[in-house]
Amino acid sequence: MRVLASAPAKIILFGEHSVVYGKPAIAAAIDLRTYVRAEFNDRGTIKIEAKDIRVPGLTVSFSEDEIYFESDYGRAAEVLSYVRQAIELVREEAGANGKGITVSITSQIPVGAGLGSSAAVAVATIGAVSRLLGLELSNEEIGRLGHRVELLVQGASSGIDPTVSAIGGFIHYERGKFEHLPFMELPIVVGYTGSSGSTKELVAMVRRSYEEMPDVIEPVLVAMGKIVEKARDVILSELDDDVRFSQLGRLMNINHGLLDALGVSTKKLSELVYAARVAGAIGAKITGAGGGGCMYALAPENQSEVATAITIAGGTPMITRISREGLRIEEVLP
Numbered sequence: 001m002r003v004l005a006s007a008p009a010k011i012i013l014f015g016e017h018s019v020v021y022g023k024p025a026i027a028a029a030i031d032l033r034t035y036v037r038a039e040f041n042d043r044g045t046i047k048i049e050a051k052d053i054r055v056p057g058l059t060v061s062f063s064e065d066e067i068y069f070e071s072d073y074g075r076a077a078e079v080l081s082y083v084r085q086a087i088e089l090v091r092e093e094a095g096a097n098g099k100g101i102t103v104s105i106t107s108q109i110p111v112g113a114g115l116g117s118s119a120a121v122a123v124a125t126i127g128a129v130s131r132l133l134g135l136e137l138s139n140e141e142i143g144r145l146g147h148r149v150e151l152l153v154q155g156a157s158s159g160i161d162p163t164v165s166a167i168g169g170f171i172h173y174e175r176g177k178f179e180h181l182p183f184m185e186l187p188i189v190v191g192y193t194g195s196s197g198s199t200k201e202l203v204a205m206v207r208r209s210y211e212e213m214p215d216v217i218e219p220v221l222v223a224m225g226k227i228v229e230k231a232r233d234v235i236l237s238e239l240d241d242d243v244r245f246s247q248l249g250r251l252m253n254i255n256h257g258l259l260d261a262l263g264v265s266t267k268k269l270s271e272l273v274y275a276a277r278v279a280g281a282i283g284a285k286i287t288g289a290g291g292g293g294c295m296y297a298l299a300p301e302n303q304s305e306v307a308t309a310i311t312i313a314g315g316t317p318m319i320t321r322i323s324r325e326g327l328r329i330e331e332v333l334p
């Protein structure tokens with residue numbers, strides 16, 4: 001038997017980092033996907049073919065007519081840890097420890113770019129392997145298992161990324177609970193810096209600041225939570241789109257300033273944010289953990305000018321759409 005599953009990337013519209021401290025956040029699944037194929041193998045081992053990921057620490061030695069590959073075990077194992085933990089967790093849930101499983105991954109999502117590649121790979125792996133092992137799980141349950149994978153690998157995770165990747169759409173999230181917001185076409189442009197940041201390290205960095213200066217950092221996190229509640233009210237309001245977008249844009253700019261205050265922006269991210277605003281975006285901010293990765297801009301009237309400005313500033317623009325669908329089982333072959 002062979003199962004192919006896919007799960008989407010996401011953007012965090014408001015509230016990254018503060019969501020780890022129990023504040024609310026708003027996120028949407030977008031139309032870039034990670035595909036995972038799962039099948040049994042008879043060696044009793046876990047085999048992972050990750051085609052879009054660079055495994056660091058590889059050494060190649062040549063001699064006469066032979067070629068030897070050696071890898072730094074720790075670094076290779078770390079990079080594949082989301083997939084491995086996802087498989088182990090599902091095997092455990094199914095009471096199938098020791099069952100040989102091969103997964104093969106292809107992905108459209110840039111890695112470490114704030115678009116939730118870790119959550120998408122975990123959710124798609126859980127989806128494919130659970131179906132292979134005959135476990136009947138809802139997408140919501142798969143999102144919760146994805147959260148457990150992120151906690152095991154990262155040490156800290158709010159769970160928003162695996163939740164939105166599993167269920168899709170546009171959500172308001174707080175401490176494991178989510179609410180679907182009405183679907184809306186968001187006129188956004190995502191700008192990719194081309195560099196990556198590790199969510200595990202960025203979350204740990206914010207934690208250190210919080211522990212060193214709780215009196216300073218706590219009010220920043222509280223303000224971020226208030227931005228999210230205000231944004232939710234605006235999204236749910238009956239206001240005209242132009243008024244709603246202009247209020248959301250202002251909230252994005254304030255949220256970006258606070259993320260910068262937490263130290264998760266970079267020179268390149270800030271350059272893309274300012275380039276987008278100068279080109280007419282009504283709001284622009286980091287999306288995801290930061291430290292590289294992506295920003296997004298709200299540009300109801302001038303998406304293409306904003307995309308050009310991002311390119312001139314050295315970034316890669318992506319015009320994406322919200323994905324209503326989360327985890328999808330694409331194919332089950334006997």
Ligand SMILES: Nc1ncnc2c1ncn2[C@@H]1O[C@H](COP(=O)(O)OP(=O)(O)OP(=O)(O)O)[C@@H](O)[C@H]1O
Pocket residue numbers: 034050051052053078079080081082083105106107110111112113114115116117118119121161197198199200287288289290
């Ligand atoms: N296609 C893939 N195959 C295997 N592992 C992947 C793949 N994509 C992502 N990963 C895993 O996810 C890690 C990146 O996750 P990380 O949380 O740091 O960034 P992100 O999820 O892309 O961004 P963010 O968490 O800010 O949204 C990679 O180092 C790797 O371990």
Ligand SMILES: C[C@@](O)(CCO)CC(=O)[O-]
Pocket residue numbers: 012015016017018019020114116156157158159160161199203288289
């Ligand atoms: C930085 C963070 O808030 C979002 C990463 O996409 C981490 C998390 O919520 O687990």
Ligand SMILES: [Mg+2]
Pocket residue numbers: 116117118119161199
């Ligand atoms: Mg991640």
